[in-house]
Amino acid sequence: MTSPRRWTLRTENTGYTVRLSPDGPWAELDAWGPLGVEDGPSALDWSRRTHFITPADAAPAEYLPYGLRPFAGADLVASRPGEERGVWWDFEAVEEAAGSLRLAFADDVIGLRAVLCYSTVPGTDVILRWTELTCTGDRELRLERIDSAGVTVPVSGPARLTYLTGQWSQEFQHTQLDLPRGTFTMGSQQAVPGHAYAPWLAVQDGASEAAYGVALEWSGNWHMTAEAEPGGAVRVRAGRVPHEGAVFLAPGETLTTPRLACAFSPDGLDGLSRVWHRYERHLAGERLRRPRKVLYNSWEATGFDVDAAGQLELAKVAADIGAELFVVDDGWFPGRADDTGGLGDWYPDPAAFPQGFGRFVEEVRALGLDFGLWVEPEAVSPNSRLYAEHPEWVYRIDGRPARLVRNQLLLDLGRTDVQDFVIATLDRLLTEHAVSYLKWDMNRPPTERGRPGADHADHLDLDAQHVAGYLRVLDHLRAAHPHVTVEGCAGGGGRIEHATLARTDVVWPSDNTAPLDRLSIQYGFLHAHAPHVMSSWVTDAPGVFDPRPRSLAFRFVNAMCGVLGIGADLRAWTGEQRAEAARWIARYKDVRDVVHHADVRLLGTPADPTFGVQYDDPAAGRTVVAALSTGRLDGAPLVPGRPERLRLRGLDPRARYHDAESGSTYSGAHLLHYGLPFAWSADHDADLVVLTRQ
Structure with missing residues (x-):
């Protein structure tokens, strides 16, 4: 912390410096990068000459309302109902402690x-940012935009955005x-982050390896917007999006925005x-201390056709x-012969388990297996008893x-x-x-999103209420059933x-388990x-987008890159x-x-002939x-060639x-310069290599 109007937050390897602007009542970014980056003139400083915009529009502002920042994109839009929009605030106070900073306006x-x-x-290089409003x-406020933060990245040329679609x-x-130049935006109005975009974005300067990233901690509607501004910077705004278009804040009430995690690495996207x-x-x-167990899930083998005998055979x-x-x-509860019924009536189907569900669970566990169930607790079928x-x-x-x-319909979890x-x-x-694993699924977004009989004078905030x-x-599951492993799913990701x-x-x-697609x-x-959160299965599924067949070894090595599961019909193997x-499976457990x-390093891309994932544990x-x-593999092995x-x-080049599997020993320099050799063939398209430092 360096001056009354300039503050630096330090992580293990990075620094983030904020200052009060000399041009107006707002905070702006002074420096963000490796430790010590704040020592010197700010790369975000500007000439202070503005034409047709205000100083606030040109500034690398941390958070500004419409009113002070009228042109370049405000992070907050507020008004009193029936009055003009706009906030013109003054700096009020600062609170700082080890690892935290609060600036009040x-x-x-x-x-x-x-x-x-x-x-x-x-223990991380992440800085969390959020805003309390x-x-x-003595009168309520109408908040049309309630972003969590604004993040500025200096660039010397076109910014490269990396995102997940x-x-x-x-x-x-x-x-x-x-x-x-211009604006890029993405988000979701589906009450979940959605399949179209992940609430994650990386920004790189084309002239540098350095990578800046943001990720929004929010389970509902959201947006993320990147604007390449005239002064040579990219400014990212991110936050939740109210379903009703605005949130109302009563006198004395405080709204806390979702947290935005901000990360930096000098080592590019991989770092x-x-x-x-x-x-x-x-x-x-x-x-994390609890090992993620090797899972077998019966869905792709049996679908809705669940009965004790068939499940035990698979077990x-x-x-x-x-x-x-x-x-x-899916399929263990009454009325679930297909996807037209049963949701909401969460009791084991006596027809499927004639000797009792408890007996069935005991028989599975007697095989040395833990037991888990799939549920979709937010959903309800129109012909269910719950809906009636x-x-x-x-x-x-x-x-x-x-x-x-x-x-199906969706329950109002708010x-x-x-x-x-x-x-x-x-x-x-x-x-x-004795259920020790719960797969929570959610397979449909809300469409007609209203609450029957609600008084709209109460200013509903349905999206935030559902998230809460x-x-x-x-949170209840974590506290009341800490031994239960919980898997999150929403029609896949x-x-x-x-x-x-x-x-x-x-x-x-x-939900796509095909090998090359996956x-x-x-x-x-x-x-x-x-990787410890990435559940991945070995299945018999053919490719949806890439139908090229792959070996059982390929499917296992691919699934072993995260948390290994099997979803194939083992009876047919x-x-x-x-x-x-x-x-x-034995190799995976090892x-x-x-x-x-x-530490994980991605070696190439799936578009390359050979792709790899490297995991390094220096301590071990x-x-x-x-x-x-x-x-x-056209022509191989008839055409002369070298291994991939x-x-x-x-790695340490001197080590x-x-x-042990092949008996080969390599210098670190060899592995870094030439690499690990792989002689692929039609019958050998994947391998798992374990290297021990000598």
């Missing part, structure tokens, strides 16, 4: 106090855009990914090949038809009584039976962000999220396939601590490399590394 005319909040995260007057079954596609991985290990806390084979957990997916008893619990607009999506019902339901399932209800239930990751153990990136999904996912699966806790002296052949090689990174 106030507009006494409109009656608003805004506190810009900063906090470092111990308080109505200090897609659709259902094609989530987390690594996408890049050069933005020399930035390691910053995010470390942060997500911090979010997991003590739960026995799963136990034989080394699985540690058996999960019964509580039609008012679903989102609906009075006088309008309730549209079905996937033959209601306390609905939250209490979901909590009671999950408590019953988790206490009456969702998080309340997850539709609700993956830091609020969910802080309360779950793993997430399901996509490789592309996981490549994007690992840029933003850590040959004895040879089962034996091979058992060998891969390396999963490295995969889930180590182990490096694990998952190598996958994605390319064509993956150049590793981050020696031994591969």
Whole structure:
């Protein structure tokens, strides 16, 4: 902390310096980068000559309201109902402590106090930012825009934006855009982050390897906007988006925006990914000490056709090949022969389990397997008993038809009584039976999003209420059932962000399990999220977007890049396939601590003939490399050629590394300069190499 009007927050490797602007009552970014970057003239300083814009529009502002910043994009738009929009605040106070900073600004005319909040995260290079808005007057305030923060990145040329795009079954596609000038925006209005975009963005200066990243911690509607401004900077704004278009703040009431995590790495996108991985290990806390067990899920083998005998047959084979957990997916409750019924009536189907569900669970556990269940607690089928008893619990607009999506409706989880019902339901399932794994799914967004009978004078904020209800239930699960592993899913990767990751153990990136499709999904996912949260299955699914077949080895090595699961119909596998699966599962158990806790480096891209993921655990002296052949093998081995090689990174060039499987020993310099050799063939398209430092 260097002066009364300039403050520096320091993480393990980075510094973030904020100052009060000499040009007006706002905070602006002075420096952000490696430790010591604040010592020298600010790269964000500007000439202070403005034409047709105001100084506030030209400034690298941390947070400014419409009024002070009328042209270049405001982070806050506020008014008193019926009056003109605009806030003109003055600096009020500063509070600083180790690792935290709070800057307060106030507009006494409109009656608003805004506190810009900063906090470092111990053991990481992440700085959290959010804003607290308080109505200090005697009349309510109308807030049309309530962003969490503004983040400025200096660039010397076109900025390169990296973001994650897609659709259902094609989530987390690594996408890049050069933005020399103009505005880029993305977001979701689906009450979840959605499949189209992840609330994550990286910005790079084309002339530098340095990478800046932001990620929004919010499970509902959101936006993220990057603007390449005239003065040679990119400014990113991010925040939640109210469903009703505005939020009303009553006198004395405070609204706290979602947290925006901000990260920096001098080592490009690869280094930035390691910053995010470390942060997500911090979010997991003590739960990270618990190994993620090898899972078998019955969905792709049986679909809705669930019965005790068929499930036990699968469980026995799963136990034989080394699985540690058996999960019964959709179809275990009454009325669920297909997707037209059953949701909401969360009781085991007596017809499917004629000797009792408890007996079935005991038989699964007697095989040495933990037991898990799939649920979709926010959904309800129109022909369910729950809907007959509580039609008012679903989102609906009075006088309008309730549209079905996937033959179901969505419960209004913003209601306390609905939250209490979901909590009671999950408590019953988790206490009456020895369930140690819960897969929480959510397969439809709200369409007609209203609350029947509600008084609109109460100024509903349905999106924020649903998020609060969702998080309340997850917080209850964590407190009341700490032994239960919780998997987050929303039709695949539709609700993956830091609020969910802080309360779950793993997430399901996509419903698409085809090998090459999944490789592309996981490549994007690992840029933003850590391997210990990435649930990945070995299945029999053919490619949806890339139909090239891949071996069982490829499918296992690919799935071992995160948390290994199996979803194939094991009954149809040959004895040879089962034996091979058992060998891969045993190898995974040997390396999963490295995969889930180590530093990750992505070696190339899925578009390359050979792609790899490198996991380094310097303390244990182990490096694990998952190598996958994605390319064509025309003419091999008839045409002379050399093995493919993956150049590793981050190793000690003077050390020696031994591969016990092949008996080979390499110098670090060799692995860095030439790389690991792989002689691919039609029958050999993947490998897992474990290197031990000697």
